[in-house]
Amino acid sequence: MYVGQQVADELKNDVSENLTRYRAGDFLDLEAAGDWRIPLSFDADLDRLGGLITDGGPEGEIKNSLLVGDVLSRLTPTLARENRIWIRLSHVECLEYSRKRWLQVDMEDDALADAVSKHFFAPTLTACRDDHALSRLWWNHCIARQLVPDAPEQALKVILARADIRLNFVERPGIAARPTLGRGIVRALEKNPALLAGERLFQMFMKTVNLRGAGIMFEIWGDNRIDQFMDACFKEARTATTQKPTT
Amino acid sequence: MRIKPTASFPHPVLAESTGDYADRKFQLSLDVQEDLGAAQAMLDGSMTLDDPFISALVSAGHAKAGLMITCQETYLDTFEEFYPGNIQFDLSSGKVRGTVIVRGVVVSAKDGLELKSGAINSEFPPEARVVQTGDIIALTEELRFEAGLEKLAPLESIFRLKLHEDVAEGVFKIDLENEAIEILVAPGLHGFLSLLRRQPMKDTLLSSLFLPVVMSVLDAMRSEDAYADRRWYGVMSARCNAEGIDIKNGELADAAQKLLDAPLGSLHRVFERVSG
Known part of the structure; x- marks a missing residue:
């Protein structure tokens, strides 16, 4: 009603x-x-x-x-x-x-x-x-x-693990609304617990995905290639968030 | 996927905005048939590609052609594969509402694919003419349509005439703070307008009252997003989108007259009827 x-x-x-x-x-x-x-x-x-x-x-x-x-x-x-x-x-x-x-x-x-x-x-x-x-x-x-x-609870478990994950993922429809790409992020979150644990790391990871993935039609990539891309973005984000400023 | 109008690519892309392929064309034209009762929309039209090299890539499976379909309001963003030619696509029940954007695209399906069309601008060195799987090699212009019932909401449904003791007789004030746009008038004028709205002469109000009000409302929408959560804003946006009115740019007078269907023409017709 x-x-x-x-x-x-x-x-x-x-x-x-x-x-x-x-x-x-x-x-x-x-x-x-x-x-x-x-x-x-x-x-x-x-x-x-x-x-x-x-x-x-x-x-x-x-x-x-x-x-x-x-x-x-x-x-x-x-x-x-x-x-x-x-x-x-x-x-x-x-x-x-x-x-x-x-x-x-x-x-x-x-x-x-x-x-x-x-x-x-x-x-x-x-x-x-x-x-x-x-x-x-x-x-x-x-x-x-x-x-x-087939298993929405699997996705919910990662995207709702923290409020900021929902914010940095769901509220980026340019990424999350594309099922192929969004699924890749879910797999990356499941595979790398550090992403679920670190707010700044996840934010940097999403920024990196957005930057490195601009203009790429992920819809015709296979899952393996997408996973390799996510791995590279994760490593880049991890480096960027753990680098100490040089004096 | 939405590609920004300002996007530039390191390799040649056949698109009107890039000019990389001399006078070759990649075009999309679509009609939309909406069945509002079933919340369904059918896209019907054609996608044409006149560069023989890219066409051959698609035929051979080295590139894929299709439509990028996005509807932000319903979290839809998909790629649907189509061969260049006639296109029919059923945006099935319940998937879209509000602005839907459709754009034709050709994408490389192969790593190390060489783009060898004779029409490519000679400024691209050989190494820039190699693309990887997922790289865009051709784009049409974006087509937009407004899905759903909101665009059909009569404009009257978002205006409310309201009696207000503090307004001087003979003038009106506009209040945008509520869900409907309130036109505030003193008791005498309120009585007169309420009567006039039920008469054949009511079309005189389109130009004398609603035209300046709609211009003010458009101006308010242009300058701030503070009203974005009001119902009147949603209806006005949907109508403007459906009629191709760019709220942020363009003449307010033109936009308002378009929304009200040329109210001075209506005024003219009222007087023709009255004079018999």
């Missing part, structure tokens, strides 16, 4: 007026009275979303992404960019999860309003892919499935 356009507009415009609801209340009275129940073309067992984990740790994020991806498996990327679907979920079925995961009890009003605007609405590409409490989990799963179709 998703909310009507006017409901979506009003919720966004009225965030400051509704802070009490976001802090500890709900929207059930508005939901019963207004245009909140436009049906989608498929059914989904939204009750299962009660199992979402709120601690924010990597294990929890992986499990949550698998759960949301499974419950909403019939959502397409086209539909997944529809703000009004995610607004419904973060304000009704997953209000408790969204609140516990992204809002702090002692937040000042301004900070709370900012956090709500960021995590309860998905109006733009980055808001939907990276920030909204539920849609980011769906996109984690969608991207992981694009990388490793």
Whole structure:
């Protein structure tokens, strides 16, 4: 289900007026009275979303992404960019999860309003892919499935191992949206634990891949060649991050 | 893969932007048929390559030709192989939304491949005419289309006429801070405009009210991204993309008149109807 356009507009415009609801209340009275129940073309067992984990740790994020991806498996990327679907979920079925995961009890009003605007609405590409409490989990799963179709959890384990890995990988669609290339990065992360352990090393590795890989159609390289390329980028990044400045 | 317009290559590339191949051409032309109900788009057209040497490379399998298709909004970035000639590609259900970019490409499929076309600019020394697997050897221009329903949203759906006591009679103010663009007017004017919107004469509002408002909105979109998360911004962007309007450049007056379908023409027709 998703909310009507006017409901979506009003919720966004009225965030400051509704802070009490976001802090500890709900929207059930508005939901019963207004245009909140436009049906989608498929059914989904939204009750299962009660199992979402709120601690924010990597294990929890992986499990949550698998759960949301499974419950909403019939959502397409086209539909997944529809703000009004995610607004419904973060304000009704997953209000408790969204609140516990992204809002702090002692937040000042301004900070709370900012956090709500960021995590309860998905109006733009980055808001939907990276920030909204539920849609980011769906996109984690969608991207992981694009990388490793038969075993998305394998990809999730590496790309969600740390917040900065997601940032430096998923948020570089020029690399991660290309399945052949993205898969090569996943293999490199699995093969070189140092990349998973070191934030600066991973950042330098991605920069090197971006630089050395510019203009190359990896889509027609075989996996072996891509792995050799990744090895070379890893070595270059490791040298660059361990070099001591000369005096 | 997206290739920047400023990209330069150390080897010859057949593309209009490089000029490396004299007057040889590699071109892509596509029509898009959208079935919005099924969230589907069919690309139908042709890719033509008139350099015999590169064509022979593709026929022999030493190079691969195809389309690079990217849709940033749905995290899509693929290469689909096609022989030069007629092309039909089904962007199947649910894969695209917003701006889709398609570009034809020929890529070397062999290491140590020598480019021996007679049309290559003589300034390339022999060693620069050798490419490896994955190197680009020909590029078409980028084609773009706007997928999805947003471009069809009527412009009226992002404007709201709002009564505001603090605005002087006879003038309007614009408020961009909310999900819809609010046109604020005093009670008297609000009453008049609300009535006029239901009359045959309502088209007079296109040039007297909406034209300056749309110009202001375009100006605001041009100068800052602060409004990028508002619903009105998404709809305006989609419409501009679909109509080939470059928000950042070009004349505001031209862009606004295009979006409103030549409102002064509508004004003219209103008066023709009235005078009978």
